[in-house]
Amino acid sequence: MIVYTIKRVVLALLIIACAVSTMFVMIHAVPGDPANVMLGPRATPEIKEALRARLHLDQPLSTQLFYFFKGLISGNFGFDLRSNRPVLDIVLEQLPHTFILVSSALIVSTLGIPVGCYAAMHRNGKFDRIVGAISVSIIAVPAIVVGLYMLLFFSVELRVFPVIGAGDSEDWLNYLWHLTLPVVTISIAWIGYISRLVRASMIEVLSQNHVRMARAFGLPEARVISRYALRIAVLPSITMMGVSVAFILSSTVITEIIFARPGLGSLLYESVLSRNYPLVMGTVLMSTIFIVGGTTIADLINAALDPRALKEND
Amino acid sequence: MFRLKFIKAIERFSRNLSLAAIVCSVSIVGTINAAKSSELNVRLGEDFTTLDPAFWQSGADYTMINVLFPKLIEFKSGSDWEYELQAAESIKQVDELTIKFKLKPGLMWTGNYGEVTTEDVKYSYERYIDPELNSPIIGDWLALKEVEIVDKYSGIIHLKEPFAPIWWSTLPYTSGAIVSKKATEEAGGKFTTDPGATAGAYKIKSWTPREKTVLVPHDGWNGPKAGFDKITILPIQEPKSAEIAFEAGEIDITEISIGSVPNFREALPVGGVLDVRPTADYTFLGINIANKDLSDVRVRQAIKKAIDVDAILEGAYFGVPEKSTGLVAPGLVGYTGVAPDPRDVDGAKALLAEAGVSALNLEVDVLNTAEFITAAQIIQANLGEIGINLQINQLDSGAFWNVAADRKEALQLTLNNYTSPPDPSWSTQWFLRDQKGIWNWVWLDSEEFDNLHFAALKETDMKKRESMYYDMQRVMDDSGGFLFIMHPPSVILYRDNIKPGLYPNGGLKLSEFQPAN
Numbered sequence: 128m129i130v131y132t133i134k135r136v137v138l139a140l141l142i143i144a145c146a147v148s149t150m151f152v153m154i155h156a157v158p159g160d161p162a163n164v165m166l167g168p169r170a171t172p173e174i175k176e177a178l179r180a181r182l183h184l185d186q187p188l189s190t191q192l193f194y195f196f197k198g199l200i201s202g203n204f205g206f207d208l209r210s211n212r213p214v215l216d217i218v219l220e221q222l223p224h225t226f227i228l229v230s231s232a233l234i235v236s237t238l239g240i241p242v243g244c245y246a247a248m249h250r251n252g253k254f255d256r257i258v259g260a261i262s263v264s265i266i267a268v269p270a271i272v273v274g275l276y277m278l279l280f281f282s283v284e285l286r287v288f289p290v291i292g293a294g295d296s297e298d299w300l301n302y303l304w305h306l307t308l309p310v311v312t313i314s315i316a317w318i319g320y321i322s323r324l325v326r327a328s329m330i331e332v333l334s335q336n337h338v339r340m341a342r343a344f345g346l347p348e349a350r351v352i353s354r355y356a357l358r359i360a361v362l363p364s365i366t367m368m369g370v371s372v373a374f375i376l377s378s379t380v381i382t383e384i385i386f387a388r389p390g391l392g393s394l395l396y397e398s399v400l401s402r403n404y405p406l407v408m409g410t411v412l413m414s415t416i417f418i419v420g421g422t423t424i425a426d427l428i429n430a431a432l433d434p435r436a437l438k439e440n441d
Numbered sequence: 442m443f444r445l446k447f448i449k450a451i452e453r454f455s456r457n458l459s460l461a462a463i464v465c466s467v468s469i470v471g472t473i474n475a476a477k478s479s480e481l482n483v484r485l486g487e488d489f490t491t492l493d494p495a496f497w498q499s500g501a502d503y504t505m506i507n508v509l510f511p512k513l514i515e516f517k518s519g520s521d522w523e524y525e526l527q528a529a530e531s532i533k534q535v536d537e538l539t540i541k542f543k544l545k546p547g548l549m550w551t552g553n554y555g556e557v558t559t560e561d562v563k564y565s566y567e568r569y570i571d572p573e574l575n576s577p578i579i580g581d582w583l584a585l586k587e588v589e590i591v592d593k594y595s596g597i598i599h600l601k602e603p604f605a606p607i608w609w610s611t612l613p614y615t616s617g618a619i620v621s622k623k624a625t626e627e628a629g630g631k632f633t634t635d636p637g638a639t640a641g642a643y644k645i646k647s648w649t650p651r652e653k654t655v656l657v658p659h660d661g662w663n664g665p666k667a668g669f670d671k672i673t674i675l676p677i678q679e680p681k682s683a684e685i686a687f688e689a690g691e692i693d694i695t696e697i698s699i700g701s702v703p704n705f706r707e708a709l710p711v712g713g714v715l716d717v718r719p720t721a722d723y724t725f726l727g728i729n730i731a732n733k734d735l736s737d738v739r740v741r742q743a744i745k746k747a748i749d750v751d752a753i754l755e756g757a758y759f760g761v762p763e764k765s766t767g768l769v770a771p772g773l774v775g776y777t778g779v780a781p782d783p784r785d786v787d788g789a790k791a792l793l794a795e796a797g798v799s800a801l802n803l804e805v806d807v808l809n810t811a812e813f814i815t816a817a818q819i820i821q822a823n824l825g826e827i828g829i830n831l832q833i834n835q836l837d838s839g840a841f842w843n844v845a846a847d848r849k850e851a852l853q854l855t856l857n858n859y860t861s862p863p864d865p866s867w868s869t870q871w872f873l874r875d876q877k878g879i880w881n882w883v884w885l886d887s888e889e890f891d892n893l894h895f896a897a898l899k900e901t902d903m904k905k906r907e908s909m910y911y912d913m914q915r916v917m918d919d920s921g922g923f924l925f926i927m928h929p930p931s932v933i934l935y936r937d938n939i940k941p942g943l944y945p946n947g948g949l950k951l952s953e954f955q956p957a958n
Contacts, residue, residue: 159839170577209490211633282689290686387677389651402839
C-alpha cells in the first residue's frame with residue numbers, strides 16, 4: 128500500500144506539471160493583451176511596453192514558462208496585475224470558500240448512495256420508479272437553471288435563504304445558511320447520477336453468488352447489504368466521485384457567479400476575461416491540485432477497499 | 442431489523458432537521474431585526490482593485506475613490522453636469538494658465554496624518570507628471586506646470602498651456618482627488634488597496650476582498666453630514682443575481698441591465714424606483730476606412746444608409762435608449778441634436794451600384810454579449826438586403842479589445858462601445874491619426890480633425906469650443922466610418938426609502954446618499 132501510495136503521489140505531481148504547462152501555453156495562445164486590459168485605454172505605448180517586459184511577455188513562450196516554474200519553485204506565484212497583491216495571497220483567500228463548497232457538494236452527493244441502494248433493494252417498486260424518474264430529470268437540468276429557480280423560489284418568494292455572498296465566516300450558522308442553496312445547486316444532479324450508478328451496481332452485486340451464499344447462511348439482510356453487497360457496489364461510485372471533483376469544480380464557476388460568492392471559480396472567470404495571466408495561472412494551479420488530489424484520494428480509498436487494485440498496479 | 446434501523450435513522454434525521462430549521466429561522470429573524478435604517482447595502486459590478494487615483498481602472502475604483510478622497514471641486518448629483526465646491530472654499534480661473542484655490546480648513550486625514558493642506562494638493566497633482574510614476578492617465582494633467590503653495594490652505598495651479606477639460610474631466614473627476622502626501626510617500630509613492638489615509642465623507646472600516654467593503658462616516662470630514670452609519674458595498678458580477686438580491690431585500694441599490702427595464706417597468710418590486718439616465722458613453726459601428734474592401738467612401742456610406750438603427754434600439758436594447766446624433770452625448774459641449782438621416786435602402790443600393798460593388802463579404806467583430814450579438818444580427822439582416830453578406834465574429838472582452846492590434850487594416854466592421862467622462866475631448870482623442878490601430882479602429886486619417894481636437898483642448902471660450910466639436914463630428918460623418926447608434930443609458934434600481942446621490946450618468950456618489958426621511 129505504501130509503494131502504491133508513493134507511485135500515485137509521484138504520478139499526481141507529474142500530472143499537475145503537465146496540466147499546468149498545457150494551460151500556460153493555451154492561455155498565452157488566446158488573443159488578448161494584458162497590458163491593454165490592465166492599463167486601460169489611456170496608457171502610453173511606453174508604459175504598456177514596460178508592463179509587457181515586467182511580465183516577460185516580450186520573451187519567447189518557453190522562456191516565460193521557465194520563469195513561471197522558477198517562480199513556483201521559489202514560492203513566488205507572481206502578482207495580481209490590477210491590485211499588485213501576491214497571487215498566492217489572493218488564491219489562498221479564495222480557496223477555503225471553494226474547498227468548502229466542493230466538499231459540501233461531494234458529501235451531499237453521497238445521499239445518492241442510500242437512495243440508489245434502497246431503490247435496488249426494491250427494484251421496480253414505486254420508490255425505485257419515482258427515484259428513477261426524478262434522477263433522470265435532475266441530471267438533465269443545468270446547474271445555472273437549478274440555481275436561478277432556487278433563488279427565485281427560496282430567496283425571493285419564501286425569503287428563507289440569502290441570495291448573495293458567502294456569509295460571515297466567523298459565524299458558522301450564517302456561513303452554512305449561505306452555503307445551502309449553492310451546495311444544493313451543484314449536488315442535486317450528482318445525487319441523481321450516483322443513485323443511478325449505485326442502483327445498477329447493487330442490482331448486479333445482489334445477484335452474485337457470495338450474496339446468495341450469505342443469505343442462504345441466514346445472515347441478517349442488513350448485514351448482507353452493508354458488508355457483502357454495498358461495499359462492492361459502491362466502488363464505481365467512489366471512482367466516479369473522484370472524477371466528479373473536476374466537474375463539481377467547474378460547476379462552481381457558474382454557481383459562484385450566480386450566488387455572488389467568493390471562490391476560485393469566479394476568480395478564474397474574472398481573471399481570464401481580464402487576461403490577468405498571473406492570477407489565471409495561480410487559480411489554475413490550485414484547481415489542478417484540487418482535482419488531481421481528489422482523484423488520487425479516490426484511488427487510494429479504492430485500493431484500501433479493494434486490494435485487487437494494488438495487484439493490478441504492481 | 443434493517444427497516445427498523447432505517448426508520449429510526451429517518452426519525453433522528455427529521456428531529457435534527459426540525460432543530461436546524463428552528464435555529465435557522467431564529468437566525469433569519471435576528472438578521473432582519475438587526476438591520477437598521479441607517480445602513481445601506483450597495484451593489485457594484487466588481488470589487489475595487491486600486492484606490493490610487495493615478496492608476497484607477499474600473500467603475501468600482503472610480504466609486505470608491507470618489508467617496509474616500511476629497512477633491513477641490515466635485516460634480517453635483519442630479520441630471521446636469523455641473524460642479525460644486527468640495528474641499529475648496531473657493532476656486533477661480535484668473536487667466537487661461539492660472540487657477541487660484543483656497544481649501545476649507547478643518548478637513549482631516551484618517552489616522553495621524555493631520556489636516557488636508559495645499560502641500561497635499563501639490564503632491565497629488567504634480568505626481569501625475571512625474572515620469573517615474575508612469576501613470577497611465579498622465580493625459581489629465583499633461584498641461585500642468587506646477588502647483589504653487591501660497592500658504593497652508595491657499596495655492597495656485599499653473600498650467601503650461603490652456604486646458605479646457607480641466608474643469609470637466611480633471612478637477613471634478615478622479616484625477617482631481619487629493620491624496621495624503623505623507624501617507625503616499627510612506628507607501629513608496631503609490632498604492633493599490635491601502636491608501637494609508639483618506640479624507641472623504643466615509644472611510645473604510647473593513648475590506649474582505651471580493652466579498653464586501655464596509656464604510657463608516659469619517660469624523661474628520663467637514664462637508665455635509667454622511668447619511669448612513671454604515672455602507673456595505675457588495676461586489677456582484679452578474680446583473681441578474683443583483684436584481685434577484687434586490688427583490689429579496691438584500692441590497693438597496695444596483696445598476697441593472699437594459700434588458701430588464703421592460704420587465705421592471707411592468708412590475709416594479711414593491712418600494713423600488715427605476716432611474717434611467719443617458720451616459721456620455723457611445724455605441725457605434727466602426728467601418729474601417731483602411732480596409733481594401735471598404736476604401737471607397739460610397740461603400741461605407743451605403744452601409745450606413747442600409748442599417749436600421751431604430752430596429753437595433755428596439756431589438757437589442759428594448760427601446761430604452763434614444764438614437765444617437767453623433768459622437769457627443771446630450772448635455773455635453775458639442776452635442777448637435779441633429780437627427781441622423783433615416784434608413785434608405787434604395788439609396789444604399791444606388792451607392793453600391795455607383796461604386797461598382799455587386800456582392801460583398803464582410804466581417805463584423807463584436808463582444809459576446811446578448812445586446813451586441815443581437816445588434817450585429819440586425820445589421821447582418823439589414824446589409825443582406827443590399828447584397829452584403831456579413832459574418833459575425835463573437836469575441837470575449839480580452840480578445841475583442843486586442844482585435845485591432847491583431848488584424849490591423851484587415852479589420853472591417855466593429856460594433857463598439859467607448860466610455861467617456863463629461864468632456865468631449867475624451868471621445869475625440871481616440872480618433873486622432875496617432876491612434877490608428879490603437880483605439881482608432883476606423884483608421885480615420887484627418888489632419889483637420891487632429892487640428893480641431895488640439896485647438897479645442899486649449900479653447901476656453903465655450904461657444905468657440907462647441908463649434909469645434911460640431912466640425913469634428915462633421916469630419917467623422919463625412920468619412921463614412923462611423924454609425925453612431927446610442928449613448929447607452931445607465932439603469933439604476935433603488936429603494937424608495939433612500940435618496941441616492943447619483944451623477945448625471947448614473948454613477949454612484951455615495952457621499953450624498955441619504956435616508957428618504
